[in-house]
Amino acid sequence: MVPVTSVGADSPVDGIVATVPIVLSLLVAAWALVAAVRHRPPDRMQFVGLAVLEVALLVLTVLALVAVGGGDRPGEPGAFFGYLVTLVCLPPLAWVLARMEPTRWGSAIVCAVCLVTPVVVVRLQQTWEVLGG
Amino acid sequence: MVETGPARQRTNSGPGRLLIAVYLLFAIAATSRAGLQIATKFDEAPVAYLLSGVAALIYIVAAVGLARAGHTGRRVALACCSVELVGVVAVGILSLVDKDLFPDETVWSQFGSGYGYIPLVLPVLGLIWLWRTRRAPA
Numbered sequence: 376m377v378p379v380t381s382v383g384a385d386s387p388v389d390g391i392v393a394t395v396p397i398v399l400s401l402l403v404a405a406w407a408l409v410a411a412v413r414h415r416p417p418d419r420m421q422f423v424g425l426a427v428l429e430v431a432l433l434v435l436t437v438l439a440l441v442a443v444g445g446g447d448r449p450g451e452p453g454a455f456f457g458y459l460v461t462l463v464c465l466p467p468l469a470w471v472l473a474r475m476e477p478t479r480w481g482s483a484i485v486c487a488v489c490l491v492t493p494v495v496v497v498r499l500q501q502t503w504e505v506l507g508g
Numbered sequence: 509m510v511e512t513g514p515a516r517q518r519t520n521s522g523p524g525r526l527l528i529a530v531y532l533l534f535a536i537a538a539t540s541r542a543g544l545q546i547a548t549k550f551d552e553a554p555v556a557y558l559l560s561g562v563a564a565l566i567y568i569v570a571a572v573g574l575a576r577a578g579h580t581g582r583r584v585a586l587a588c589c590s591v592e593l594v595g596v597v598a599v600g601i602l603s604l605v606d607k608d609l610f611p612d613e614t615v616w617s618q619f620g621s622g623y624g625y626i627p628l629v630l631p632v633l634g635l636i637w638l639w640r641t642r643r644a645p646a
Contacts, residue, residue, distance in 0.1 A: 453544045453548060454544060475525065478522060480523055481525070483526045
């Protein structure tokens with residue numbers, strides 16, 4: 376159960392719980408990119424992907440909140456919760472914009488948002504790990 | 509404000525919508541970061557944090573300008589993209605020449621390298637998009 380490359384042993388946003396949304400997000404981004412290149416509007420797969428991604432991010436959020444409720448504290452609380460809120464808003468944002476734009480550019484939007492999401496997850500991890508916040 | 513011209517003239521559909529989405533992402537990123545910096549450690553680097561705040565504001569206004577798509581929206585977006593381009597280039601040069609001026613990084617430091625140089629590319633894309641939608645295709 377112990378992650379091989381654990382940076383902060385107590386971090387609730389480390390390991391599989393972060394890896395799953397990152398991989399999911401990149402998969403959706405790749406799928407959406409293919410659709411955009413082929414001049415296709417966002418298809419069902421993209422919306423399902425966004426929904427699954429959102430569920431994975433909500434699991435991450437709940438685990439983080441449980442850890443905070445249990446007494447653990449992120450290194451930079453302000454930034455951490457800022458990133459957390461932003462993170463769970465990203466897939467819905469992509470969803471709404473993609474619905475508004477049923478062209479290849481809708482797929483491009485899904486791709487762009489799904490490329491940003493892994494970055495935010497990594498930043499989230501970094502704001503937890505900083506010591507002495 | 510409904511634009512009655514041909515669909516291609518509008519800045520808020522097609523590629524424009526992608527542009528608005530990226531502007532929105534930057535507005536969120538820059539606003540929350542600047543807000544946090546100004547609220548918690550303003551004294552450390554007032555110039556840098558105020559600049560982050562200004563940049564954040566410009567991203568928001570640019571996104572709104574592009575989304576409104578009317579005549580006013582275009583002008584607002586044009587002004588924002590121009591200020592952004594000048595800002596990112598000026599701050600990029602200044603941050604390389606005089607590192608003490610911006611002790612903490614801003615969105616525009618080192619030409620936005622902390623954000624994958626997107627801050628440098630974004631205003632250029634914005635200006636190109638405004639140029640391409642300036643009038644209805646013949």
